[in-house]
Amino acid sequence: MKLPIYLDYHATTPVDPRVLEAMLPYYTENFGNPASRNHKFGWTAATAVENARKQVAKLINATAKEVVFTSCASESDNLAIKGAAHRNHEGRDHIVTLATEHKAVLDSAQRLGREGFRVTLARPRPDGLVDLDGLRAAITDKTLLVSIMAANNEIGVLQPLAEIGRLCRAHGALFHTDAAQATGKIPLDVEAMQIDLLSIAGHKMYAPKGVGALYVRRRGTPVELAPIMDGGGHEGGLRSGTLNVPGIVGLGKACEICRQEMPEESRRLAALRDRLKDGLLADLEGIHINGSLEHRLPNNLNVSFPGLDLAILLAALNDLALSSGSACNSGTPEPSYVLQALGVSDEVASTPIRFGLGRFTTDEEIDFCLARVVETVQRLREIAGTAAA
Numbered sequence: 052m053k054l055p056i057y058l059d060y061h062a063t064t065p066v067d068p069r070v071l072e073a074m075l076p077y078y079t080e081n082f083g084n085p086a087s088r089n090h091k092f093g094w095t096a097a098t099a100v101e102n103a104r105k106q107v108a109k110l111i112n113a114t115a116k117e118v119v120f121t122s123c124a125s126e127s128d129n130l131a132i133k134g135a136a137h138r139n140h141e142g143r144d145h146i147v148t149l150a151t152e153h154k155a156v157l158d159s160a161q162r163l164g165r166e167g168f169r170v171t172l173a174r175p176r177p178d179g180l181v182d183l184d185g186l187r188a189a190i191t192d193k194t195l196l197v198s199i200m201a202a203n204n205e206i207g208v209l210q211p212l213a214e215i216g217r218l219c220r221a222h223g224a225l226f227h228t229d230a231a232q233a234t235g236k237i238p239l240d241v242e243a244m245q246i247d248l249l250s251i252a253g254h255k256m257y258a259p260k261g262v263g264a265l266y267v268r269r270r271g272t273p274v275e276l277a278p279i280m281d282g283g284g285h286e287g288g289l290r291s292g293t294l295n296v297p298g299i300v301g302l303g304k305a306c307e308i309c310r311q312e313m314p315e316e317s318r319r320l321a322a323l324r325d326r327l328k329d330g331l332l333a334d335l336e337g338i339h340i341n342g343s344l345e346h347r348l349p350n351n352l353n354v355s356f357p358g359l360d361l362a363i364l365l366a367a368l369n370d371l372a373l374s375s376g377s378a379c380n381s382g383t384p385e386p387s388y389v390l391q392a393l394g395v396s397d398e399v400a401s402t403p404i405r406f407g408l409g410r411f412t413t414d415e416e417i418d419f420c421l422a423r424v425v426e427t428v429q430r431l432r433e434i435a436g437t438a439a440a
Contacts, residue, residue, distance in 0.1 A: 056416045057372045060350060060409030061204055061232060066301065067257035067410065073304040074259070077297040085294050086285065096296045103303025107264050110306040111230075111249060112240040119265045119286045120299050124231035124252035125155035127265035128198075130290065131227045131248040132159040134276030135196050136168055143195035143224075145169045149181055150392040151205075153229055156198050169193075177393050178343040179208035187218055194224040201233035201249075205376045205389045205405055206342030207351025209237065216245030225274060231255050231263075235309030236317065236348055241266055247274050253298060257410060258305035262298030265289075320408050321349035323417045327406060328352050330421040335428055339399050341390055350408040355390070355399040359431055365404070367427045371420055374405050 057065075066074075077099060085100045087093025104115040121127045136146065148160050150172045157172075164170040171189045176182050181199055190197065197219050202209050212228060219226035227248035230239060234249075235256035241249055249266040253259060267289065268274045282291040309316075331338060331354060339355040356364060361375055376387050386400035406420070 052413070052415050052419065054370045055372050056370065056420060057409075058412070058416075058420060059372050059374050059405075059407050060412075061207075061255070061405060061407035062374055063254045063260065064257045064409055065411065066259050067305060067308060069308060070258055070301045070304045074297040074301040077300050081296075083296075085296060086283070096294075099296060099300050100294055103299045106303035106307045106310075107251065108266075110234065110239070110310045111251075111266060112242050113266050114269065116287075117241075117266055117269045119267055119289050120294060120302075121263045121265055121290055122261055122295070123263040124229060124250045124255070125153075125263075127250035127252075127263050128153070128155040128227075128229055129159050130265055130276060130279055131250060131267075132156065132196065132198055133163065133279055134289070135225055135227070135248070135274070136163050136166075137277035137279075138275045140195050143193050145171065145191060145194040146196050146198070147171045147173060147186070147189050147194055147224075148198045149173050149175060149200070149210075151175050151179065151203055151389045152198065152200055153204055153231070156200065156229055160198070168195075173199075175208075175392055177395075178346075179203060179206050179341075179389075179393055180343055180346060181210055181215070183211065183214055183218070186215065190218065190222045190224055192222065194222060196225045196227060198227040198229070200229040200231075201239065202230070202236070202348050202351075203342065203389065204232050205387060205403070206353045206393075207232070207348035208342045209233070209346045209348065211346075212239075212244040212246065219247075220245045232348060235306065235313060236350065238313070241268070242270075251302075253302040253305060256305050256309055258301040259298050262295050262302045264302065316410060317349040320412070323408055323412060323414065324350060324352050324406070326414075327408075327417050327421055328354075331424065334421075334425045338428075339395070341393070341395070341399070341403060350412075352406040352408075353403055354406070355395070355402045356404065356428060357396075357398045357402055358435065359402060359428065361402045361404075364402075364427065364431060367431065368423060371423060374407075375403055376405055 083092025083096040085097035231252035251264040253262040390400035
């Protein structure tokens with residue numbers, strides 16, 4: 052077992068060796084630009100891109116023509132939300148999202164609010180799930196878009212996508228979901244769930260950083276978006292710029308692997324996660340599990356340690372690569388806005404550790420993690436108690 056142990060798979064994942072093997076030829080001998088239409092180098096690259104498009108589409112039950120390649124899920128979120136808003140939609144100017152969304156969604160909605168769009172932040176239930184009755188009440192005949200993430204990036208809570216999709220379709224509103232954390236971890240079916248727009252991040256699913264995708268519905272009533280990048284009309288005019296062919300090939304291969312191995316991998320990770328959870332609850336009093344345990348990613352555990360200084364706790368656990376929440380907010384000392392939205396106390400919201408398990412996590416690593424966390428928390432509590440006395 053090699054230290055430190057990586058348990059921050061929600062922040063990013065290592066590239067799977069099989070993914071890297073698929074990518075390598077496109078850095079060297081197959082280095083062509085897929086937009087070059089007059090020679091073999093371009094044709095080879097274009098074929099690889101289209102094959103990857105099919106692999107991504109197959110994972111989420113889309114068609115290849117519905118997959119737009121981007122640089123990351125944040126770009127996909129921006130294109131989905133701003134692109135939908137800036138296309139004329141017959142007087143609809145209302146956007147609904149959830150208070151626990153990723154900042155790429157919340158900040159995009161906030162920017163549109165400054166442009167004159169009306170934005171409603173729906174509130175989650177205490178377990179992190181969207182209140183469907185509250186969401187239903189928030190949607191009006193002026194609602195253009197509802198954006199609710201498939202799986203929360205901090206607490207791993209899985210939202211009822213099919214129910215949200217039906218609700219949006221009944222009101223003529225578009226449904227976008229940020230599926231960066233969910234893709235490849237749980238089954239996603241854009242047809243059955245009536246999803247119109249879906250964001251994917253390669254680096255959350257063992258593909259490289261710098262590549263993502265956006266599903267844009269083409270079947271039935273096609274979704275129309277205004278591009279947020281111009282210059283060449285790549286990706287059906289929605290995302291101009293020379294394509295990252297090696298990254299796209301890697302994303303496609305990663306999606307293929309996830310589609311084939313997801314059921315077994317999810318069962319294994321859920322068992323490891325529950326082993327960690329049960330051990331912490333058995334050996335440590337006063338800790339708080341954040342978010343629904345029933346509707347949750349199989350590889351996620353978010354635990355608060357009230358009464359301890361989180362920075363000191365994480366520093367003492369320096370042989371474990373852990374985080375307090377989203378990597379995008381890891382430098383922010385304030386309490387987690389996700390946990391605050393759930394209505395927990397400031398003490399709980401200020402002391403969470405996010406345990407993110409992944410493809411290469413072993414039984415031995417989880418046992419080591421459990422022992423280290425229990426020993427460290429008990430020791431810090433003893434020191435705090437001695438100081439108080």
